[in-house]
Amino acid sequence: MTARIQLPAKAKKGEVVEIRVLIQHPMETGYRHDDVGHLIKRNVINVLSCRYNGVEVFRADLSSGIAANPYVQFYTVADKSGELEFYWIDDEGQQGSERQSIQVGA
Amino acid sequence: MRRRQFLAGVAALPAAALAQVDPLDPLVWVVTNGAPVKQGKVTVELPQLADNGNSVPIRITVDSPMTEADHVKSIHLYSEKNPVRNMANFYLGPRAGKAEVNSRVRLAGSQKVTAVAKLSDGSFWYDTASIVVTLSACLDES
Numbered sequence: 001m002t003a004r005i006q007l008p009a010k011a012k013k014g015e016v017v018e019i020r021v022l023i024q025h026p027m028e029t030g031y032r033h034d035d036v037g038h039l040i041k042r043n044v045i046n047v048l049s050c051r052y053n054g055v056e057v058f059r060a061d062l063s064s065g066i067a068a069n070p071y072v073q074f075y076t077v078a079d080k081s082g083e084l085e086f087y088w089i090d091d092e093g094q095q096g097s098e099r100q101s102i103q104v105g106a
Numbered sequence: 107m108r109r110r111q112f113l114a115g116v117a118a119l120p121a122a123a124l125a126q127v128d129p130l131d132p133l134v135w136v137v138t139n140g141a142p143v144k145q146g147k148v149t150v151e152l153p154q155l156a157d158n159g160n161s162v163p164i165r166i167t168v169d170s171p172m173t174e175a176d177h178v179k180s181i182h183l184y185s186e187k188n189p190v191r192n193m194a195n196f197y198l199g200p201r202a203g204k205a206e207v208n209s210r211v212r213l214a215g216s217q218k219v220t221a222v223a224k225l226s227d228g229s230f231w232y233d234t235a236s237i238v239v240t241l242s243a244c245l246d247e248s
Contacts, residue, residue: 016203029212029243031189057201065185065193065212067161073208077201 001025001096005086010103011078019050019058020073021086023096029064043091045070053082078104127220127232133192134222137182138230143222148181148233150221159213159243166196166221168205168231178205179224186217188243193219212243 003023011017023045030042042064050058057076076084086098127134127143134143151165168178177200183193196207205223213219216238223231 027212029189052201055201057199059197060207061195061197063190063193065183065188065190067210067212071208071210072196073206074196074198075202075204075206077203079201 001088001090001094003086003088003096003098005098005100007084007100007102009101010105013079013104013106015078016075017078017102018073018075019084020071021048021050022069022071023048023088024069025090027062027064027066027068027070031064041091045088045090048072048086048088050074050076051085051087052076053080054085078102080104127222127234133184134182137180137222137224141228141230143230143232145232147225147231148221148223150219150233150235152219152235152237154236155238155240156213157240159215159239159241161210162213162237162239163208164211164219165206165208166223168223168225170205170225172198172200172203172205174200175226177202177226179226181205181207182222182224183211184220184222185211185213186219187215188213188217213237213239215239215242 006020008017025045028040028043032040034040044064045062048060058074081104084100089095129143147169149167156162166181170178178198181196185191185193193211218234218236220234
């Protein structure tokens with residue numbers, strides 16, 4: 001699973017930064033049928049979590065009500081230079097993670 | 107009953123009767139544990155019309171200073187007509203800085219979308235937005 005995560009590389013201390021996450025995933029609803037009429041099993045990303053230097057700052061429980069290739073945009077306060085770690089898991093147990101570093105200046 | 111009291115009562119009725127969040131809805135109950143859900147503070151932004159329900163941009167904002175003492179704990183998103191009505195839950199905290207979440211949802215038909223926010227003081231707030239979906243997200247064949 002590939003993902004595109006956008007956040008500013010540099011920020012001032014205390015600044016609210018925007019984080020945009022776009023994950024490549026079909027988000028199969030479990031209500032569709034394939035060509036021979038079999039139901040396609042549900043496979044959606046259940047959990048998406050963002051940790052900032054090890055502390056969870058955002059978490060989302062997603063369902064089949066979220067569009068394919070889920071996009072989530074949220075905010076966090078830049079307090080220290082470090083790493084933002086993104087983690088997600090789908091119904092089939094496939095996990096994905098991504099790391100991005102942020103430089104926080106005075 | 108005096109006429110003035112009666113009129114005031116009648117005027118107050120529709121607001122309560124038309125409350126769009128049913129606190130007894132089991133999906134809402136799981137979150138609120140029966141606490142009242144008031145309208146306000148939350149804003150749900152959806153386009154008025156979507157040609158295709160497969161991907162509809164949505165923005166949820168909550169009027170909150172997002173400090174340690176007063177912040178949004180979670181935002182719960184409900185659809186009126188989707189087979190899975192609880193579309194998403196977002197968990198925020200004082201570290202979020204700004205109580206706003208953007209995403210894209212799937213909608214099965216024209217409906218109302220509701221967001222319920224849980225604040226750190228234990229109160230619950232909601233807002234709804236209506237949308238007309240021309241082609242709903244497919245439930246059967248694609």
